[in-house]
Amino acid sequence: QQQVKQSPQSLIVQKGGISIINCAYENTAFDYFPWYQQFPGKGPALLIAIRPDVSEKKEGRFTISFNKSAKQFSLHIMDSQPGDSATYFCAAKDGQNFVFGPGTRLSVLP
Amino acid sequence: KAGVTQTPRYLIKTRGQQVTLSCSPISGHRSVSWYQQTPGQGLQFLFEYFSETQRNKGNFPGRFSGRQFSNSRSEMNVSTLELGDSALYLCASSLQGPENEQFFGPGTRLTVL
Numbered sequence: 655q656q657q658v659k660q661s662p663q664s665l666i667v668q669k670g671g672i673s674i675i676n677c678a679y680e681n682t683a684f685d686y687f688p689w690y691q692q693f694p695g696k697g698p699a700l701l702i703a704i705r706p707d708v709s710e711k712k713e714g715r716f717t718i719s720f721n722k723s724a725k726q727f728s729l730h731i732m733d734s735q736p737g738d739s740a741t742y743f744c745a746a747k748d749g750q751n752f753v754f755g756p757g758t759r760l761s762v763l764p
Numbered sequence: 765k766a767g768v769t770q771t772p773r774y775l776i777k778t779r780g781q782q783v784t785l786s787c788s789p790i791s792g793h794r795s796v797s798w799y800q801q802t803p804g805q806g807l808q809f810l811f812e813y814f815s816e817t818q819r820n821k822g823n824f825p826g827r828f829s830g831r832q833f834s835n836s837r838s839e840m841n842v843s844t845l846e847l848g849d850s851a852l853y854l855c856a857s858s859l860q861g862p863e864n865e866q867f868f869g870p871g872t873r874l875t876v877l
Contacts, residue, residue, distance in 0.1 A: 686862075686863050695870070696868075696870060697768075697854050697856070697868025697869050697870055697871055698807070698854070698868050699867075699868065700865050700866060700867075743806075743807060745807075747862060747863065749820075751809055751820065751822060751823075752797070752799075752809040752812075752820075752822075752862050753809065754799075754806055754807035754808070754809075755806070756806045757806055757807075
């Protein structure tokens with residue numbers, strides 16, 4: 655019930671391509687869905703976040719798509735760059751807990 | 765504006781010992797959350813402190829505890845260390861809580877031998 659599933663585990667994309675990472679959840683009490691980016695040796699950094707009353711949110715090259723009925727949300731990275739190579743985590747929060755997906759290691763080839 | 769700082773950055777302990785990790789949040793931030801990150805379990809929420817009170821708690825045994833001081837600095841303590849406690853422990857601060865943007869520190873890498 656508290657899990658957040660994330661796929662794929664790893665992703666290789668050519669420079670300029672679109673990277674898509676998907677997450678799914680079961681707990682309908684989740685009301686906040688952030689995405690984090692983590693570089694090796696660093697802590698995660700908030701990339702973009704969405705609430706379930708919105709179906710899409712865009713910030714620069716990063717877009718979250720949210721499907722409340724399917725209990726799924728995804729991160730799209732447009733025009734992917736080698737500097738985007740990192741591990742990406744989706745997360746979900748209800749009033750009591752903050753749950754992270756297992757992460758997706760993205761490699762953008764030059 | 766200084767970021768979140770964690771000390772020490774690396775720590776080696778043996779089974780049965782206890783350890784205390786420290787986190788200094790960004791100035792003005794009142795919420796501090798702690799997370800454990802391992803290759804097998806990923807990022808797991810430990811607990812959140814706000815104004816010196818534990819406000820939320822994850823699903824970890826009582827060996828994991830924490831506290832927050834009046835200046836918002838926080839410490840996390842793990843007693844009776846087990847091999848499985850080897851992990852990167854991350855602290856994150858935010859103005860009012862995790863729903864505000866959380867800023868993570870670089871983490872403390874704990875190795876239990």
